[in-house]
Amino acid sequence: MNSQRRERKDAHIENYLRSKSRESTLLDNVYIEHNAISDVSLDEIDTTIEFMGKKISMPLMVDAMTGGGSTSVSINEDLSSICESLNIPMAVGSESIAITDEESRESFELVKYKEDLFRIGNLGFEREFNDFLFARDLIEAQAMQVHLNLAQELVMKEGDNSYHSSLSLITKLVNDFPYPIIVKETGSGISKPVAKKLVDAGVKYIDVAGKGGTNFIEIEDLRDFEVDYSDLYGWGIPTAKSIIDTRSVSDDIFVIASGGIKTAMDIVKAIIIGADMTAMSGEVLNYLLHGGYEACESFLKEINLKIKIIMALLGVRSIKELKNIDYKLTGQLKELVED
Numbered sequence: 560m561n562s563q564r565r566e567r568k569d570a571h572i573e574n575y576l577r578s579k580s581r582e583s584t585l586l587d588n589v590y591i592e593h594n595a596i597s598d599v600s601l602d603e604i605d606t607t608i609e610f611m612g613k614k615i616s617m618p619l620m621v622d623a624m625t626g627g628g629s630t631s632v633s634i635n636e637d638l639s640s641i642c643e644s645l646n647i648p649m650a651v652g653s654e655s656i657a658i659t660d661e662e663s664r665e666s667f668e669l670v671k672y673k674e675d676l677f678r679i680g681n682l683g684f685e686r687e688f689n690d691f692l693f694a695r696d697l698i699e700a701q702a703m704q705v706h707l708n709l710a711q712e713l714v715m716k717e718g719d720n721s722y723h724s725s726l727s728l729i730t731k732l733v734n735d736f737p738y739p740i741i742v743k744e745t746g747s748g749i750s751k752p753v754a755k756k757l758v759d760a761g762v763k764y765i766d767v768a769g770k771g772g773t774n775f776i777e778i779e780d781l782r783d784f785e786v787d788y789s790d791l792y793g794w795g796i797p798t799a800k801s802i803i804d805t806r807s808v809s810d811d812i813f814v815i816a817s818g819g820i821k822t823a824m825d826i827v828k829a830i831i832i833g834a835d836m837t838a839m840s841g842e843v844l845n846y847l848l849h850g851g852y853e854a855c856e857s858f859l860k861e862i863n864l865k866i867k868i869i870m871a872l873l874g875v876r877s878i879k880e881l882k883n884i885d886y887k888l889t890g891q892l893k894e895l896v897e898d
């Protein structure tokens with residue numbers, strides 16, 4: 560059982576790297592305009608934001624990916640060092656395996672030795688309250704993510720599709736858990752009605768993880784040749800729509816934009832249309848596994864530089880000002896968000 564779960568963790572990474580489907584986040588349908596008389600110079604620009612009381616260097620974190628598999632130790636070691644040195648938060652992958660498999664714990668625990676790293680734990684909503692406490696303590700996390708992955712569970716051979724009580728379990732967690740709770744999707748996005756229910760349940764942090772990046776229907780499909788699920792690869796809410804819809808529900812929640820975030824332009828546009836922060840998984844993994852530690856670190860440093868360049872071109876000095884930049888929606892995104 561444990562070895563099967565470890566193999567599954569490795570297969571997710573391998574299949575992510577093999578996956579081919581390219582859906583759109585629709586962030587290309589967000590139009591922003593050049594400011595030819597911007598008087599903002601690069602050294603005046605401040606990309607820092609405050610996240611759960613900590614100042615971080617830019618509105619980006621590395622989102623949940625791994626732990627438990629044979630390659631997880633080195634991946635989590637590298638990602639946690641890079642995130643600590645760049646002062647951006649990092650979420651570990653689902654810690655579910657660590658509850659029963661003692662050997663797998665090392666691959667998670669190692670992040671707690673990165674003392675300056677903002678660490679976020681991760682479990683599925685169906686886990687017991689005590690499991691969340693265990694997962695939090697394992698990495699001494701400052702916050703916990705609760706993931707929703709219905710699409711993955713439904714196409715996964717050994718998947719769990721008993722989702723009927725997800726909202727009541729989430730409500731209990733947000734009300735009683737002693738650390739902040741982030742509710743996140745895993746690539747299919749959060750709709751407006753779902754965001755409303757989450758907010759009514761007391762959720763303050765939503766990571767939309769929309770369509771346009773990592774595709775878990777394909778990742779699972781590549782593990783199992785019995786059924787061909789390729790006709791479902793297009794399922795999900797494009798990330799740009801999910802950001803707009805989630806933000807429209809409340810100004811008082813913290814919206815994390817993820818799902819297909821790959822460039823500084825994606826980050827800037829996500830913030831302009833309503834996100835407070837963004838998160839990246841797959842693209843960071845690509846740089847780490849294809850290019851190595853330095854390539855991955857340089858990629859993230861360049862993202863920070865390019866965010867500054869775009870902010871200079873827009874004529875804004877802070878992320879707060881960036882949120883007030885005018886924009887227009889075009890194409891399919893415009894059609895989808897019009898009521």
Ligand SMILES: Cc1cc2nc3c(=O)[nH]c(=O)nc-3n(C[C@H](O)[C@H](O)[C@H](O)COP(=O)(O)O)c2cc1C
Binds near residue numbers: 575653681704841844
């Ligand atoms: C290899 C891999 C493993 C993942 N494992 C988890 C996980 O254990 N828990 C989770 O909440 N999300 C997991 N995710 C989903 C990501 O956190 C993220 O929501 C999703 O990949 C969309 O972002 P992206 O397009 O930037 O990859 C995983 C993603 C990848 C690529």
